[in-house]
Amino acid sequence: MQRIFSGVQPTGNLHLGNYLGAIRNWVRLQDQYECIFCMVDQHAITVWQDPKELTRNTREVAAGMIAAGIDPAKNVLFNQSTVPAHAQLAWVFNCVARMGWLNRMTQFKEKAGKHKENASVGLFAYPNLMSADILIYKATHVPVGEDQKQHLELARDTAQKFNNDYGVDFFPLPEPLIFGAATRVMSLRDGAKKMSKSDESDYSRINMTDDADTIALKVRKAKTDLFPMPHSVEGLEERPEASNLLGIYAALSDRDKTEVIHHFAERQFSEFKAELVDLAVSVLGPINAEMKRLMADPSHIDAVLRQGAERANAIAEPILKDVYDIVGFLRP
Known part of the structure; x- marks a missing residue:
């Protein structure tokens, strides 16, 4: 069976975008693939994390994934730091990947901003750790959003260069799994910005920990515009907030967005x-x-x-041993 690896940072506030864009899709994949799902706590500390919050958030993300339907008996579910092979392979990849490749990573530029000289080395090099996350299990497929495609391409380049450098056919070139509807759920306050756990306003997102009253309040306060509900997709690109809410409804109801638009055409936003x-x-x-x-x-x-960590280590350790043998590390 083909193998999937995917991870999520345990930095708190799992939200609707995480659920519709990733976790729900993972649930649907678990009967088709061998799935390895990971709370990437080592990625999380590329920026400062309160240690107690990181511990709590790791449990909360795990709870959210299980509650959403990921079966830990059927899948491998663990946190990254409990499998040392991730970091060990990442060092090998630090010596395979090129600086120029990392300099092109747009997410580093976005996260570091104008102060990249003060960014951690980990933040700069974490795409190599992401490559290691995937390849330490020889994953064949990775579910990704559009914003992660560049990192997967780096993983493929790194796997290819390792194979070429050492004259082996060892690492597979993992393929992306990109899902259509609602892969990008936007902010409830600004339809041009992706829904994010880092947004200062809690009203910008629906958290998976929100109760019914909180969800209702956030949806009622969600930004719209002065026009009635549209009757077609034409012109929706100029109405990002309306488009976002319709997309959320379509994804939650497993319906086509065009069908939802026709259903609510010309009705009031309050009713919708x-x-x-x-x-x-x-x-x-x-x-x-x-x-x-x-x-x-x-x-x-x-x-x-x-x-989950025991099962992950059982897969990763023999692969790392083979990598060390290929590289030429003496193992007395």
Whole structure:
């Protein structure tokens, strides 16, 4: 069976964009692929994290993934730092990948901004760790959003260069899995910005931990415009907030966006928002309740992650051994 690797940073506030753009798709893949899902806590510390919050957030992300339907018995679910081979292979890749490749990574430029001289080395080099995350399991496919395609291309380039440098056919070139609808869920306050856990306004996103009343309040306050609901997709690019809400409704209801537009054509936004609230609560409410139940028993979450780490190490360690042999590291 083909193997998938995917990860999410445990930096708190799992939100609707994470669910629709990633986690829901992972749930649907678990019967088609061998799946390895990871809380990438080593990526998280490329920027400062409060240690206690990082611990809590790691459990919360794990709880969110399980509550959303990822079966830890069927899949490998763990946190990255419990499998040393990720960092060990990343060092090898630091010596394979080229500085010019990393200098082209747009996400580093966005995160570091004008102060890149003060950014951590980890933030600059973390695409190599991402490559290691994927290739330490010889993953064949990686579910990615549009903003991660560049990093997957780097992983493919690194795998190819390693194979060429050492004259081996060792690492596969992982293929992207890109999903169409709602891969980019936008902010409820600004339809031109991606929904983000780092946005200062909590009203910009629907968190997976939000209860029904909070979801209702955020949807009612979501930015719209002065025009009625559209009757076709024409002109929607000039109405980003309307387009975003319609896209969210379509994704939550598993319907085509055009079908949703026709259903609500010329109706008032207030009426549409009321139905969107009911839909969002019906989908996210059970997830929220299960997350709370899981978070009340952190020892259970820790046991699940410990078992996942054992399974991940069992896959990763022989691959790392082969890499070390190929590179020529003496292992007395």
